[in-house]
Amino acid sequence: MKKIINDVTRVEEEMISGLIKANPDKLERIENELIVVRRDRKKDKVAIVSGGGSGHEPAHAGYVGYGMLDAAVAGAVYTSPSVDVISEGIRAVENGKGTLLIVKNYTGDVINFNMAAEEVEDEDDIKTMKVVVGDDVAVENSTWTAGRRGVAGTIFVHKIAGAMAENGAELEEVAAVAQKVIDNVRTMGMAINPCIVPAAGIPGFTLGDDEMEIGIGIHGEPGVRREKLRSADDIVDELLEKILSDIDYTGSEVAVMVNGCGGTPLMELYIAFGRVADVLKEKNIKIYRSFVGNFMTSIEMEGFSITLLRLDEQLKTLLDAPADTPAFKN
């Protein structure tokens, strides 16, 4: 394993510490915890808390700030934060108007966020609502699976719910618009090279020089299928086909995200985006806004995902509303 780190056991700690030092006027940290909160907290605003395991940088702490999250709670790499940490994060930013929890659909995250929500309600009388993001179409959504994973589409939930909360909406309204995003957002990803969890020291899967994994998640786990590597255009076509067979976006206006997994050059992301734009045009799907970059990563994995979000006037306004966070500015 080759990484630019100091101590394999302090990766999460030093990462958060560096993020705070890079944004001292905007972010602060709850002492000794992997909790990042925004400095300019407003009174009378629904608080928004999200989080999950580390390794997805800039998610989630990079989205803490004006117009997005009030707090991000992190766990070890790819491991949900504990109930205690989540509760502490909620307590730190709660200001009487309730808290929306944005949770990616993984067994660990859901259990810990649920237990934390119960704890703060019982002990601190804090009202919370929770939305669970499951935008990954690689996984079938049925009673026979743990349900679809929450992946890059989560960033749109952060942005739009954050804007709604910043406008002074009530908790129920913020939760409703977050759910609206979840209902209209779909993602599909692939990888050509795996990542190494620092504490594990070995990759989550290995691929031959001419192989790729289709339908990967964001935790370095294998995808749903292994195939021979094909051209960027072919890969984009396959990913889009899977997304479009889940929601028919024809005639809609969409926000598009081509998200890098951490180790993918922007050069390749733009090549992929070019094809996405062409295919969507062909299918009469109008691109309202585009996002190309590393938004929800899997450490150094090489690969990318495509996310489509169907927009209406309300979602367009909220997507365009001001935001000022380390990783997302409007």
Place this chain on the structure above:
Amino acid sequence: MNKTKLIEILGRTADVIEENKLYLTELDTEIGDGDHGINMARGFAAVKEKLSGYEEMSCGAIFIDVGKMFIKVVAGSSGPLYGSAFKVIGKTVGDSEEVTYIQFVEGFEKGIAKIQALGMAKEGEKTMIDAMLPALREMQKADIAADGIKNAVAAAEKAVEHTKEIIATKGRASYVGERSIGHQDPGATSFYIMLKVLSEAL
């Protein structure tokens, strides 16, 4: 099982989980996200540091504290699942200087129910539950700990082996679908390892 024995078993379990850290992690790498061994070892290392303090506590309080450490230190999904189960066992055992076999089995049954409620998993979905329920059934058949736990270990071992044939439909291994066939479930395995330590110590 008296308190001294309980503390000794916890220490021994911590050592054995540490020895199996890489093994559990490798199992998890094949079908999950490759951190089960690391997380379990981190939890038991935290428990081990507290062992000397356990001398002053009741058996129930010890189980509850182990549960709290798991929820706090392990996190992920194994942390709150195992942790909540340890807490339930602790509540069942109560403020006592020893753990009777009947109390343990009752606590274990309630602990499994808690895990199933939190994780929404039933038998046959390639999770830790697949090793726990057969073990519980053997324990319930026996009147004394020596027989019950021994038979439970054998049942769990068989069940762990059987997880190779199951398609994961819950937990993170469910994302790889049919590709999970042929791979042993890491959660079921860590449970089997813990149960085996218990059996050998009794």
